[in-house]
Amino acid sequence: MTLLLQPLAVAEIPxxxxxxxxxxxxxxxxxxxxxxxxxxxxxxPKGHPIVITVEAEIGSKISQTGEVFPIRxxxxxxxxxxxxxxAGIAGxxxxxxxxxxxxxxxxxxxxxxxxxxxxxxxRIALRSFKFAEAGDEILxxxxxxxxxxxxxxxxxxxxxxxxxxxxxxxAPGTAATAKIRYDEAFDSPDPxxxxxxxSH
Amino acid sequence: MNKVLxxxxxxxxxxAAMIxxxxAAMAQAxxxxxxxxxxxxxxxxxxxxxxxxxxxxxxxGCAVFDVGAADKLSSLGAGRxxxxxxxxxxxxxxxKSLETKDALTLEIEPDETQFVRCKIKSGFMSGRxxxxxxxxxxxxxxxxxxxxxxxxxxxxxxxLANYPG
Numbered sequence: 557m558t559l560l561l562q563p564l565a566v567a568e569i570p571x572x573x574x575x576x577x578x579x580x581x582x583x584x585x586x587x588x589x590x591x592x593x594x595x596x597x598x599x600x601p602k603g604h605p606i607v608i609t610v611e612a613e614i615g616s617k618i619s620q621t622g623e624v625f626p627i628r629x630x631x632x633x634x635x636x637x638x639x640x641x642x643a644g645i646a647g648x649x650x651x652x653x654x655x656x657x658x659x660x661x662x663x664x665x666x667x668x669x670x671x672x673x674x675x676x677x678x679r680i681a682l683r684s685f686k687f688a689e690a691g692d693e694i695l696x697x698x699x700x701x702x703x704x705x706x707x708x709x710x711x712x713x714x715x716x717x718x719x720x721x722x723x724x725x726x727a728p729g730t731a732a733t734a735k736i737r738y739d740e741a742f743d744s745p746d747p748x749x750x751x752x753x754x755s756h
Numbered sequence: 757m758n759k760v761l762x763x764x765x766x767x768x769x770x771x772a773a774m775i776x777x778x779x780a781a782m783a784q785a786x787x788x789x790x791x792x793x794x795x796x797x798x799x800x801x802x803x804x805x806x807x808x809x810x811x812x813x814x815x816x817g818c819a820v821f822d823v824g825a826a827d828k829l830s831s832l833g834a835g836r837x838x839x840x841x842x843x844x845x846x847x848x849x850x851x852k853s854l855e856t857k858d859a860l861t862l863e864i865e866p867d868e869t870q871f872v873r874c875k876i877k878s879g880f881m882s883g884r885x886x887x888x889x890x891x892x893x894x895x896x897x898x899x900x901x902x903x904x905x906x907x908x909x910x911x912x913x914x915x916l917a918n919y920p921g
Contacts, residue, residue: 603867621861652846653861653889662858662877665888669863684865689891696889700875 597741598635604736606682607631608647608670615725616654616664616698623651629673630731640742641680647673649685657698657723664698664723670734681737688731695730698722791902793869793892794839801844801864802917805830806837806890807874808898816853817909818874818885823848823859830910832874838905841917851885860887871895 611626619625627649633641653667670682687695700722796802807818818832829849830838848861851874862870871890876883907919 652863655860662886663888665860667860667862667889684868685863689893692893692897694889694891694894696891700888 598638598640598744600633600635600640600736600740600742602736602739604633606633606641606734606736607688608649608673608682608732608734609728610649610668610726610730610732611646611728613725613728614651614666614668615723616666617656617723618725619651619654619666621651621654623654624648624671625651625668627670627673627732633736635742638745640740641673641675645673645675647671647680647682661700663700666696666724666726668696668726668732670732680740682734683737684733684735686733688733695724695726698724791896796841796867796869799844799866800841801866801868801870803840803842803862803864803870803872804837804895805832805840805872805874805887806895806899806902807832807834807876816876816883816885818851818876818887820874820887821850821852823850827911830905830914832905833909835899835901836903836905837899838910838914839918840914849887851887853883853885856884858884858886860889862889873898 607630608627609630611628614623614625625648627647629641629643629645629647632639632643648671650669650671651666652669653665655665657664668685670685672682673680687693689695793804794802805820819828820830820832821828829840832838842864844864844866846861846863848859849872850857850859853876860872862872864870869892871892871894872887873890873894875886875888877886904918907915910918
């Protein structure tokens with residue numbers, strides 16, 4: 557059924573174009589052309605990865621769940637060779653989960669989210685915060701001393717419970733990645749005006 | 757005398773049997789090293805809950821619940837994992853043990869995989885389950901032999917994602 561409908565729909569297009577309603581004919585002129593021809597937009601697709609930095613000290617011991625913190629775009633977002641989001645614009649992240657290191661070696665925990673970047677008053681929503689961790693580094697967690705605490709308990713009794721876990725501290729400037737949450741369209745820059753040679 | 761000879765024969769054959777078995781074991785290890793993390797369904801996120809093997813609390817399960825839910829999502833035995841497919845958004849999990857409970861909130865992101873590790877730490881009377889955020893590198897490093905939780909130890913929704921069909 558679909559196959560039958562598609563050619564019909566295509567066939568109707570030339571007939572509409574061939575006999576336009578005179579009342580709807582667009583006026584001729586530069587202004588009209590500007591009004592009817594859309595400016596091609598630069599699209600940053602949802603899920604586009606970006607690099608940001610955390611701009612405040614946060615940590616499993618010093619931060620609270622729900623707390624917001626400043627972030628900054630570390631690298632410009634460039635689409636088709638045109639910079640649409642400059643490096644340095646600020647935004648906000650949020651602490652999703654923070655828990656201090658506890659008894660028996662339990663490590664402190666810190667889960668963060670990137671919320672938005674502010675670009676001239678326009679909020680660019682973000683998602684998928686992830687630390688740029690290297691090697692065995694796990695910045696969402698402090699040092700885990702559960703093994704040491706368990707071993708201490710086994711050897712010398714319940715003193716192992718007094719061994720605390722480490723807390724994680726995120727220093728300002730720590731790099732992370734995030735993603736653009738929704739498709740974001742940006743106006744293309746106006747083309748450079750043509751220079752007219754003065755006639756002599 | 758015959759028993760002694762039989763024991764000697766077994767002792768002599770054991771290294772050969774171990775050597776013969778080695779390629780298979782290595783192949784298995786290679787296969788296990790190629791553990792492929794499943795892709796979440798379009799628009800959904802997923803969390804891989806895992807528990808490393810080890811003697812500490814080996815006999816105890818690490819039962820994972822949604823906060824406030826009566827029924828567990830699944831229970832992690834030593835060296836086991838399961839995948840939770842979820843709608844995006846914040847979601848809080850808890851693990852319960854005799855002495856205490858631990859909770860963790862994650863922001864589930866569409867098309868992303870997150871990792872949560874469960875560990876049994878020492879308690880006064882019994883082990884205490886502890887869940888913490890992890891990452892893929894740690895999962896792969898600490899968990900070279902992924903074994904899925906048995907189907908009968910999962911909730912219906914979790915079972916459907918882990919044992920499709």
